[in-house]
Amino acid sequence: MIPEFAxxxxxxxxxxxxxxxxxxxxxxxxxxxxxxxxxxLTLAERRVIGSIxxxxxxxxxxxxxxxxxxxxxxKLLVKEIVIPEKSNKFLFILAPLLAxxxxxxxxxxxxxxxxxxxxxxxxxxxxxxxxTSAGVYGVILAGWATNSKYAFxxxxxAAAQMVAxxxxxxxxxxxxxxxxxxxxxxxxxxxQRGGFFSFYVWWxxxxxxxxxxxxxxETNRAPFDVVEGESEIVAGFHVExxxxxxxxxxxxxxxxxxxxxxxxxVFFFGGWLSPFEGWTFMPAFLQAxxxxxxxxxxxxxxxxxxxxxxxxxxYRYDQIMRLGWKxxxxxxxxxxxxxxxxxxxxxxxxxx
Amino acid sequence: xxxxxxxxxxxxxxxVVAALGVIxxxxxxxxxxxxxxxxxxxxxxxxxxxxEFLAIVLVLVYVGAVMVLFLFVVMMLDVDVAKMRxxxxxxxxxxxxxxxxxxxxxxxxVWVKQLEGISEAAVTVTPDGYSNxxxxxxxxxxxxxxxxxxxxxxxxxxxVAAIVLTMRQRTGLKAQDVAAQVSVRARDRIRIVKMDAEKxxxxxxxxxxxxxxx
Numbered sequence: 217m218i219p220e221f222a223x224x225x226x227x228x229x230x231x232x233x234x235x236x237x238x239x240x241x242x243x244x245x246x247x248x249x250x251x252x253x254x255x256x257l258t259l260a261e262r263r264v265i266g267s268i269x270x271x272x273x274x275x276x277x278x279x280x281x282x283x284x285x286x287x288x289x290x291k292l293l294v295k296e297i298v299i300p301e302k303s304n305k306f307l308f309i310l311a312p313l314l315a316x317x318x319x320x321x322x323x324x325x326x327x328x329x330x331x332x333x334x335x336x337x338x339x340x341x342x343x344x345x346x347x348t349s350a351g352v353y354g355v356i357l358a359g360w361a362t363n364s365k366y367a368f369x370x371x372x373x374a375a376a377q378m379v380a381x382x383x384x385x386x387x388x389x390x391x392x393x394x395x396x397x398x399x400x401x402x403x404x405x406x407x408q409r410g411g412f413f414s415f416y417v418w419w420x421x422x423x424x425x426x427x428x429x430x431x432x433x434e435t436n437r438a439p440f441d442v443v444e445g446e447s448e449i450v451a452g453f454h455v456e457x458x459x460x461x462x463x464x465x466x467x468x469x470x471x472x473x474x475x476x477x478x479x480x481x482v483f484f485f486g487g488w489l490s491p492f493e494g495w496t497f498m499p500a501f502l503q504a505x506x507x508x509x510x511x512x513x514x515x516x517x518x519x520x521x522x523x524x525x526x527x528x529x530x531y532r533y534d535q536i537m538r539l540g541w542k543x544x545x546x547x548x549x550x551x552x553x554x555x556x557x558x559x560x561x562x563x564x565x566x567x568x
Numbered sequence: 569x570x571x572x573x574x575x576x577x578x579x580x581x582x583x584v585v586a587a588l589g590v591i592x593x594x595x596x597x598x599x600x601x602x603x604x605x606x607x608x609x610x611x612x613x614x615x616x617x618x619x620e621f622l623a624i625v626l627v628l629v630y631v632g633a634v635m636v637l638f639l640f641v642v643m644m645l646d647v648d649v650a651k652m653r654x655x656x657x658x659x660x661x662x663x664x665x666x667x668x669x670x671x672x673x674x675x676x677x678v679w680v681k682q683l684e685g686i687s688e689a690a691v692t693v694t695p696d697g698y699s700n701x702x703x704x705x706x707x708x709x710x711x712x713x714x715x716x717x718x719x720x721x722x723x724x725x726x727x728v729a730a731i732v733l734t735m736r737q738r739t740g741l742k743a744q745d746v747a748a749q750v751s752v753r754a755r756d757r758i759r760i761v762k763m764d765a766e767k768x769x770x771x772x773x774x775x776x777x778x779x780x781x782x
Contacts, residue, residue, distance in 0.1 A: 232571055307597075307601075337620065338620065338699045338700065338701060339620050339621055339624050339700070339701050342621070342624040342625065342628060342701075343624050345628055345632075346624045346625075346627040346628040346631070346632060347627075349627075349628060349631070349632025349633065349636075350627065350631055350632055352632075352636055353604070353636070353639075356636065356639055356640070356643070357601075360597060360643050368643075372640075375636060375640055379633070379636060379637070382632070382633075399701055534744075535744075538746070
């Protein structure tokens with residue numbers, strides 16, 4: 217169950233304790249990596265958007281501003297957490313945690329590099345769908361527990377938006393499952409072996425577009441950020457949150473962004489597979505699957521998140537709803553049907 | 569006691585407490601959250617049975633979709649709990665009868681299964697590489713194909729009926745027609761008038777004063 221080196225190292229413990237300690241250490245390491253990535257993503261966001269808008273962005277704390285995230289954390293840590301008088305105090309504190317925990321738990325089934333997944337479960341894709349759909353509770357409860365009209369409006373918008381786009385995301389993933397014939401993320405990646413042109417993005421292009429845009433909407437990022445539309449409802453569901461309580465929401469949003477990027481690269485761009493696999497004129501190390509490929513793909517999609525934020529104006533609420541229900545869901549349904557015909561007549565990647 | 573048993577009893581205890589919370593909580597939002605918590609715990613108990621597909625689908629469908637909408641409605645409606653408790657003693661006998669019926673039903677199912685010889689010993693550990701999802705899919709799409717399809721059609725019917733019942737045509741609505749907006753061409757909006765850059769102006773007659781010109 218656990219690798220040999222860990223078993224040797226922990227041989228003084230009873231067998232079940234070994235597994236607990238091993239997976240505990242792995243989980244903490246993964247947690248720290250994701251949080252660090254998230255911290256530098258916030259810096260990258262400010263620098264990238266700064267460049268797009270022809271400004272410099274934060275560059276004072278440390279060389280090129282790379283210590284800025286830590287300065288921010290320190291600032292948020294020492295700020296007071298204000299709990300509104302008429303709020304539901306227990307749920308007010310619980311809500312940010314409910315937003316963050318599902319986002320972090322999902323990383324358990326992520327295949328990080330060839331042959332390594334923390335929990336290699338068969339129904340990994342369903343697990344991810346289940347946990348991401350649970351993330352909406354944090355937002356709803358925050359809005360309700362705050363007992364403020366702005367927060368409640370924000371929560372209502374968020375809940376309706378997330379429920380709507382979840383359906384389109386789920387349908388897009390049905391297409392991936394049909395193509396790979398498995399719910400296991402590792403097997404989905406393996407099924408895309410064979411270089412850049414055997415990634416699913418080509419045959420499932422409409423599903424990829426729907427999935428990534430729905431991912432934007434699901435994480436409440438611009439241009440779908442009416443949830444916290446400043447000009448209308450101040451900051452939406454987290455209007456009364458301050459200090460670390462706000463920071464937890466903030467972390468949850470960025471962890472979700474990283475998650476959507478990672479999932480997009482797993483489902484449509486072959487995860488840790490090399491895009492140059494089988495291109496014999498390339499050096500061998502470029503053709504081999506590696507964690508760095510996965511990281512590069514995640515970084516690219518994260519950059520897209522920032523790029524979109526700096527480029528597009530915010531959608532109006534009825535337009536968001538229309539896009540989700542009347543365009544994305546029919547598009548995915550039609551493409552699943554097309555894919556079913558392709559699979560049945562063994563066209564394209566399903567020829568074997 | 570094995571570690572699985574300890575976990576089973578721990579989660580079962582939490583499940584029972586959460587279920588009690590659903591019916592005793594004064595605040596309807598709290599009750600709904602207790603229900604969510606109960607769903608999570610029953611999903612964990614299913615996981616202990618190695619029924620991972622059912623467990624995850626329980627969370628996906630009930631926690632992720634049904635309860636979100638439920639919570640939505642409960643938050644919007646301002647439910648007056650005190651008023652709802654008014655008829656408690658009057659309806660209590662009926663409630664007790666239903667509760668007893670449910671207990672008898674569940675008990676009889678367990679009893680019948682035991683008569684058939686399906687007991688604890690018959691539950692075996694599944695072999696490595698056994699996929700719960702695949703097993704369920706094979707059953708659903710072969711042996712139980714017709715009931716499964718019938719259920720799907722019923723659900724579709726329910727969806728269509730729900731939409732038809734709540735759909736109302738409102739007049740005077742200023743909705744945006746996106747198809748019309750997208751398909752608009754430049755010639756529909758602007759008219760280009762060709763004019764000469766210079767034009768000979770006829771000299772105005774002397775009799776009219778400049779002030780009377782429009």
